[in-house]
Amino acid sequence: MTTHSDNKLAQDLNSGALSLALAEIAEDAARVILPFWRNGATVETKADDSPVTQADRAAEALILERLAAAYPGVQTVAEEAVAAEGAPDAAEGWFWLIDPLDGTKGFIRGGEAFTVNIALIHDGYPVAGVVTAPATATTWRADAPGGGALRRQFGDVQEGEAHAGAEWRPIRVRDRPQEGLALLSHSVTDEEAARLAARHGCTRWQGTDSSLKFCLIAEGRFDAYPRSGPTSEWDTAAGQAVLEAAGGRVLADDGQRLAYGKPRFLNGPFVAMGG
Template identity: 40%
Template sequence: MLETFEAAALEAGKAIMEVYRNGCQSSQKADNSPVTIADEQAERIILAHLQRDFPDIPIIAEESFAAGTIPSIEATFFLVDPLDGTREFIDRRREFTVNIALIENGCPTVGIVFAPALGIAFSGEKGKAEKLIVDEAFQVTQRIAVGVRPQPARRTALASRSHNSPQTESFLVDNAISDCTNIGSSLKFCLLAEGLADVYPRFSRTMEWDTAAGDAVLRAAGGSTVTLDGLPLAYGKRNQEHDTDFANPHFISWGGETAAPERA
């Protein structure tokens, strides 16, 4: 399955970079989030790959969802964010990513995150996570096994560049974390998976397609993502009393051996 994910992500990333180089205008969706032609082109490419190779698995994809195309799902389905970090894309920052994930029984089990402007991707499945080096021809030239690092005494946190919050600042203080790096998109999960950071607290709204692929990579690398009550973040959330379908609660992603190391 990762072969399909990889081919789809690379082709989508190539289309995104063509738009990125030429420039494009953005518009606003109903939820006031931005969308560009790159989002739409990339999603069409990814859906074509998944529907060809896995026609029986339903797909929840961000732009299709926004347009009202919402298939019924069971235990197994795909989550697709064709361009995570659209604000970074529009602002000409390079941290945007292509995200594809498989969900099984509420858990992200296979995923790929591709940052085409950076020439890197991360994939994960069944306890194996890799960093991929991608050249200008969108070919993978190197595969490097990655894994989370043990929680150090001095932890490094990651925060959203566009969606930081006072709760994040309180979390850093409460956990005696002085080092914090701001970065956009699902690359935050990948930095945890690569052992370059230790915790990513998220106290602002996300959707499942924003997090699933990066979460799959992180879990394959030995990390975890938990809600504020300590339970694993689950996927496939429908008919939620206080939010829309597929919206996530606040969560904390951890590298290292444990989900919640003792506070300093």
């Protein structure tokens, strides 16, 4: 059954209003996170041995509140809620995938490569997504369908203002150069990184945290991000939306487009690629 909220989602998605709204929510979540950065945030350990901080929880609370107000009744699958309450049995139709602070380990170390991620899934694939890097005040978003991908520096715009001072600029993947450059997770060994990079036609590689990898490929600065270890769907959905809007691809191990709503919301191996 189609609901009023479903109709509003579809309308706002096609007009670009949804993409802009998600960007503002993600940027306001970034402002919630920044006071905790390099400021001795309390770190706890979740059941899967991954870390969580006050910043993760505060950002997720803001995102969930704002999404519920704008689009009531749409299912949410958010990292910290799943950690506390368990994953839902299934998600179908329209649903949100939310990672309020991707790259928590790097955040705790004081690094800059952590991100806020919000994606809208419809019938198994991301149709909208926003990634914000709080440390550099940068946001990437997939525009309305067919509108490409965009990036802006939102700088010192204050929460609650219209965010009108920052200009959106189009981004696009680059054609693969003769010597491709890969991005890899810091969790892999140098030997595994070199093997993965070579497998996807890249002679050089660099380690980077979080979903920032998708956005750097979308900007045309890198060429591939192969991943062999497991990830959660909220780690990849927003980045996939941005990269695909910029002309890239994210493929599962079987060569098909990476899909969402899988059991326990877990991904298998995949590769994100530019041109």
